[in-house]
Amino acid sequence: MKKIYFITGNKGKVIEAKNKFSEIGIEVIQKNFGYPEIQTNSLEEVAIYGVKHIQNHFDKPFILEDAGLFIEQLNGFPGVYSAFVFYSIGCKGVLKLMENSKNRKATFRSVFAYGEQNKKQKIFVGESNGIITQKEKGNNGFGYDPIFIPNSETRTFAEMETGEKNIFSHRGKSLEKLIDFFKIQ
């Protein structure tokens, strides 16, 4: 069975990818491998920089993923720094910043990157547009899921089952593109 390494410390992401990859006969193996994430406003740049770094130190094919929540009214905040912002001020902080804001548009973005030694990096982007709620709702998922309602829905990501969320989530979409790429390899 063909193998691919998922460079991440997040087991949840690995399980999600494992299921999808098994459908096309590829085994996903989690690998913790610290790589530098640069400060930039672009998830793509973070991913490409990470892949280039790993390519110099690891001789197997691998994938990594980076994601962020971009809120229009806050000029893209928390964006690329979503994880840091979540662990410092949390959903409560973001809701506070959005108090009295009429424009509640936000986009969740996910970028998968694929790397292999001496090959050009590949990038797969998924987006989910929606709005920021007035308060937290739901207990599923993680991060900003309780305050994000995707368009054409009335529930937050945290009020959905994982499988349901992934149908139209940012990460579901980028993973789908990644899988399509592997199908034609």
Place this chain on the structure above:
Amino acid sequence: MKKIYFITGNKGKVIEAKNKFSEIGIEVIQKNFGYPEIQTNSLEEVAIYGVKHIQNHFDKPFILEDAGLFIEQLNGFPGVYSAFVFYSIGCKGVLKLMENSKNRKATFRSVFAYGEQNKKQKIFVGESNGIITQKEKGNNGFGYDPIFIPNSETRTFAEMETGEKNIFSHRGKSLEKLIDFFKIQ
């Protein structure tokens, strides 16, 4: 005259350093040289990573500086990402997050790093402890200066002249340590 290169796009920082270095007979030359800034909670790590990168591409002695505002009540936010947070939600956003907070303690930190090919990197840290104001005050300085009052003062950094601010500012202190280091070289 001995020369040192200051890797930065910020002319204000260069002028500040130029004055201090001229006192010990060293000329400071500004150099724009993009280097990767990694995502971490530590300014020191950002600086060391940057120096190592530049050492591989530049054969002259150089310095760089990174700074951030760490607010206790917000678990260190905006910290290492102070610049990004400033350009997205600004002082107004930070004040909003601090509404009704009794604990207004904050620390400005500055890290100067010195690098030279084939030599170990050196780090010089300066800190200024103080509080976050209830509203913006003053027009001098930049960034979070209008909302930070250092201990033993009643005015924000933005209400002081540059020379006065630098006596007890974070950057003034780290620069002082850097100068001391050069004195004994």
